[in-house]
Amino acid sequence: MLYLNGDASKEWIPVASGTDLVPRHVFHGRLPGQELAIWRADDGFVNIWQNRCLHRGVRLTIGTNDGAQLRCQYHGWCYANRTGSCTYIPAHPGDSPAPTLTNRTFPSIEKYGLVWTTLADQPPVPAIEALENHVTVPLRAVSVNASMQTVCNQLQHRAKRFDEFGPANDSQIEVMSSGPMHVEVRQFADLPDASLTFFIQPVDEDRSVIRGVLSGDQALAEPLPLLRFFSSALNEMRDHIESDGLTVFRDTEKISDCPGKITKPVKPSNYLRAPSTQMLKVRVSKKRQEAYGVVALELSPIKGMLPGAQPGAHIDICLPGKHAAQYSLVNGPAETGRYLIGVKREEAGGGVSRHIHDELQQGDEVEISFPKNRFPLRRDAVNTVLIAGGIGITPILSMAKTLSHVNLDFVLHYFVRSEGHTAFASEVSAFEQNANLHVGLSVGHTQDQVSEILEKCDPTTQIYVCGPPPMLDMVQCVSKEQGISEKMVHTEYFENPNTIDLGIAFRVVLSRSNKVLAIPQGKTILQVLQENDIDVPSSCEQGACGTCVVKVLLGNPVHQDVCLTEIEKQQGNWIATCVSRSSSDELILDI
C-alpha cells in the first residue's frame, strides 16, 4: 500500500521511526521549510520542536536530552518536556525566565511504529485500514534526492520490480486507487497476511524520505529477512530514481532563492505575551490526604498543555467570591503533565483552603493563574541548603528534585510538628542521606538546629528557606548573626506578618500614563490604580507574592511587604503597590 499526503501542509506527516528516538537522543527531522528537533523524554512523551534555540539560533539537535529537558549546547538554556518552555538560563542563575519564553512546538503522535507531526491545525489522525489492529514494523527509512511526487510515481511503477529480488516471487501487487492519496496493496504469496504501506515524507522541494511499514501478524514473527530484502530493494530503487535524471541538482548559488529552502526562522508567536493576568482552567485529577491537615491536589489540563514552571514557582487558585490563594508547585523538572500542590487547611484567612479541603472533589474544575516565580533557584552553587518548615516543603521539594536531576549537591532539612504532619514524606525520603527530617522540635531547639546547619555552610552555599513567617524571621536573624551574606539567603513568605499602616496620604505620578493620583488614608496605591482603570496585575494583595510590584523612578517608598529583599528595599527602586506607602509627598512610578 502506498499512501501519500497530497498537500503536505495540511496532513499528518511521518518524520521519524519510533525506534529513531532512543533514550536521551535528539533526532534531526525535517519538513519543507522547517527543521525539527525530535526527542523522547523519559516519561515517553515525544517532543517535536523547531530546531533552533530562541537565544542564538543554535540547532537544538546538537543539544542534550537529559530525560526531562532539552539543553542547548551553546549557553545551556533548558527547555521543558511537553511545553518547550524555557526553564533555566545559566548566565543569570538568580532570574527566572518568563513562563511564556517558549520554543515553537509541533503536535506529535506515534502510530504504526512511526512518529508523525503536522503543520496544520489538528487534522484528522491517519487511519489506514491495513495497518489497524495488526502488528506493524517500520522499514529502514530511505532518503531520496527527488521530489515527493517523483518518488510517489516511481514507487507505484517500480514496486512491481520488488518481485524480481524478493523472497516471494509469486506475489501480486494490487493498485487500489490513485489520486492525491495513492494506495497499493501488496500480498505476498508466501505470507498471505502481510502487506506493505509506503508513506512519503517531503523534506525539501527535491528531497523525500520513503517510510515503509510492514503489517501482518504471523508474517512478522520473523521480520528480519523481510527488512533486509526491502532495505536493499529500496536502495536499488533510490539509485534508479537518482540515476534516471529525475533528481534536480540545483545551482548552489541559487539555493537561497528556492521557496523550499529555509531562509528565516519562524518567530515563536507567544513569547512576548504577558501572562500575569491570564487565567487557566484545570481539572482536579487527584485529591488525596497527604498529612494531617494537608491535602495534595493534582491539577491536569482540560485542553492543551500546562504552561511550564520552574522550581520555586507558585500558582494562584481563584475561587468565585474569594481572594486568590497562592500554592507552590511541588513539580520536579520531569513532571510537566500536571501541577502538584499541597494545601494546608487554614482556619483563618480567605477560606480557599477550607473550600479545597471540604468541598472540592476529584474531577472538579478550578481556575488558576499562570505560574509565577518569586523564589527562583540558582543552579550555579556548588552547595545548596534547603530548609522547610511544615507546608513550606512544597517549593523546597521542587527545588530538591531539580538539584538532584542536574546532579548538584544539596542538603534538605525538613522541620515538622509530628510524623503525622509530614507531607510528601515518601518523596522527601527518596533523597536518602541528602534529606534530614526534624520532628517535633521546640522553638528553641529548632533555632539551635538551624544555627548548627548554618554554621556548616561555607560562604558560597546558597540557602533557601520556606515555612511559617516566624521561622523565616528566625532563620534570617540567625544567618545575620553568623555573618552570612543576605544575598545567599533566599526566602519566600506566603503571608505578610506585618501590620499594614495606611495612615499617611501622598500622591503618585504615573510617568508613562501621564497621570497624577492622590492616595488617601485607608486606601492602597493598588486600589486607587484599579479605581482609575490602570491595569496592574495583583494577586495576594497583602504584600507577600510580589505580583503588583512596580518600578519607582523617584520618591521614598515605605516598605510594608515581605516580597522585596532587604537590598531591594534599601535601593528604593521598587514598591509593592498593595501595601507599601511613601514618606515623600510624591512617588513617581514607571507605569
Next chain:
Amino acid sequence: MNSLEIAKSCSTYSCWHPLFALEDLEEGGVPVYTQLLDQAVLCERLSEGKVSVRLADQQRGPDRQAEDLHSQVQFGFVWACIGPNPQLLFDIPEYHEPDRRNVCTGVFGVEVSAPRAIENFLDMGHFPFVHTGLLGIEPHTEVVDYQVTVSDEPNEIVATECLFFQPQAAVGSVGGVVTEYVYRVPHPFCAILYKSCPFDESRRDVITIFVQPESEERIRAHTMMSIVDPESSDTSIRLFQQMIFGQDKPILENQFPKKLPLDPLDEISIRADRVAVAYRKWLASGGVRYGVIPGAQAT
C-alpha cells in the same frame, strides 16, 4: 539583490579585510587564490615585505601593479580593500610593545557569517558549555553585569568589567580564577580581547579575531595573540588557541540562520548579551548589510 551587489552597497566594501598571515606566504612564490566579499582575489608576497593583491579576473596591463587593490601588511597579516577609498585600519597599540610575543595562531574556515563569528568572540556565557574545563566550568555559569560603551571617535564598541570564572584561562594558567576581560570592536568584522595576564598583573594579554568574509555565509577567521608569556612555546600557544576555536566551530556552523538577524525580535537577548545587542545596533546604524538579515526598520 544578490550577494555581490549587497557587498558593493555595504559600508564594509571600503573596510580593510585580512587575507593571509604574511608568514604563510612564500616570498616571491606563486600568487595564492582566496575569496573576499564574493570575489576571487590573488595575493602575492613580493620581496622586502611588500605584497600585491588583485581581483583574479582582472587583466594585467604593462604596469603590473596599476590594477592592484589597496593592500597593506599590519599585525602580521595581509589586508586588502576592494573599494576605491579605504577607511583607516584600526590600531592595536599593545602589538608594537617590544617585549610582547606576537603569534599568529591560525586561520579557520567556518561556514557562518562574519558577524556571527564576531558575536561568538564577544560572548562569555558559552564558556562553561563549549570550552568546558578551560574557559569555564559548570556550575559557575553566571555572567555578571558589565559595561558597554559605543563611541563615535574612534567609532568602536568597548565592553569593560567583564568577569568570568575560568578553570584554565590561558596556556600559562594554573587553577581556576575569576578572569577580567575587556572587549573592543573597532571594525564590523574584527574584535580584540584583553584579558588578565597570568605572568604580569599590571598588563593584559591581547587576543584578536580578524574575520575575512569570503561570502555572506562563509568566512576565514584569522587569529593572533600578542602576549606577555616568557615560558610557553609558540606551538603550545597555537595549540591552545586552535583547541578553543575548534570547540567554537561546530557551534557556529549549527547556528541558523547563518546570517546575523538584526531585528531584536528574531532572537531573545538577555542582560549577558548587552555587548551583542550593542553590536547588532551598531552594525545596523553603520550601514552593514553584508552577512546580516536587516531588521524591519532598516530595509
